[in-house]
Amino acid sequence: MIHSLDAIKAINDGRQDSLVVSTMTPNRYWESVSSNHDLDLPIFGAMGKASSVALGLALARPDKRIVVLDGDGGLLMNLGSLVTIADQEPDNLVHFVFEDGMYFTTGGQPVPGAGRVNLAGIAKDAGFRESFELDNLEDLVNELPNIMSAKGPVFVCLKVTHGEELPEVYIGDTAGAMRRMAAKLREE
Numbered sequence: 001m002i003h004s005l006d007a008i009k010a011i012n013d014g015r016q017d018s019l020v021v022s023t024m025t026p027n028r029y030w031e032s033v034s035s036n037h038d039l040d041l042p043i044f045g046a047m048g049k050a051s052s053v054a055l056g057l058a059l060a061r062p063d064k065r066i067v068v069l070d071g072d073g074g075l076l077m078n079l080g081s082l083v084t085i086a087d088q089e090p091d092n093l094v095h096f097v098f099e100d101g102m103y104f105t106t107g108g109q110p111v112p113g114a115g116r117v118n119l120a121g122i123a124k125d126a127g128f129r130e131s132f133e134l135d136n137l138e139d140l141v142n143e144l145p146n147i148m149s150a151k152g153p154v155f156v157c158l159k160v161t162h163g164e165e166l167p168e169v170y171i172g173d174t175a176g177a178m179r180r181m182a183a184k185l186r187e188e
Contacts, residue, residue, distance in 0.1 A: 001159050001161040002158055002160050002161070003161055003162070003163060004025065004029050004161070004162050005029050005032075005033075005163065006137050007098065008026065008030055008033055009033050010140050011067065011069070011096060011144070012030075012035055016065070017039065017064070017065075018039070018064065018065040019039050019041065019057055019064050020034070020067045020069065021041045021042075021050050021053050021057065022041070022043065022050065023042070023043040023046070024074050025100070025162075026070065026098050027042050027044075027069065030042070031172075037180075038181065038184040039184060041053065041057070041174070041181055042172050042174060043174055044172055045174070046174075047073070047074050048074045048075070048076075048077030049074075050070050051085060051095055052081050053068075054067075054093060055084065055088060055093065058088075058090035058092050058093040058153075061185070062091065062092055063092075064092060065148065066090070066094070067094045067096065068093070068096065069096050069098070070095060070097045070098070071100070072100065072101065072111055072114075075119065076111055076112060082122060082128070082155070083126045085128070086123075086128050089129075089152075090153055091151050091152050092152055093154070094147060094148065094154045095128075096156045096158060097119055097155070097156070097157050097158065099159050100162065101115055119133075119157045120133035120156075120157040123157075128154065129151055129154065130150045130152070130154040130155070131156075131157075132147065132155070133156075133157045133159070135158075135159035
């Protein structure tokens with residue numbers, strides 16, 4: 001298992017100028033390590049919708065790499081988004097799912113199918129060009145350059161755990177983040 005914070009740090013180190021859409025548990029960690037908040041779009045109050053928002057960005061900005069940081073519970077709430085993403089074939093989309101087997105942010109309730117569902121297999125069968133399942137940090141760090149440069153859509157299921165000390169739940173302003181990102185992209 002990969003500690004969620006270690007996974008987030010590795011992804012941040014490899015992001016370059018990617019636009020990052022984050023939600024739920026991954027967003028807790030992302031907020032504390034992101035190297036470019038102007039290119040971050042945290043999704044609040046819309047569990048399960050980060051992948052759909054990321055698809056919209058990927059289609060609107062094919063010149064930018066779009067990274068979505070999702071949780072397994074959120075993905076299960078909008079599983080059809082995998083088929084939609086695969087159908088649209090965005091070359092620039094990388095979808096990371098932090099699989100911990102629970103709705104961590106809302107109290108640790110188990111997600112349906114925890115430990116039995118192969119999310120990477122579902123993404124591959126849905127039509128993602130590349131699909132990975134990683135359960136240790138060394139493999140993530142070694143694969144990350146390939147993941148970030150691969151023609152998308154790319155799906156990465158990270159088997160994660162959480163430490164004793166967690167970042168506080170961050171509740172931000174999605175609309176404000178959208179305005180900040182749009183302003184930054186207009187500068188380019």
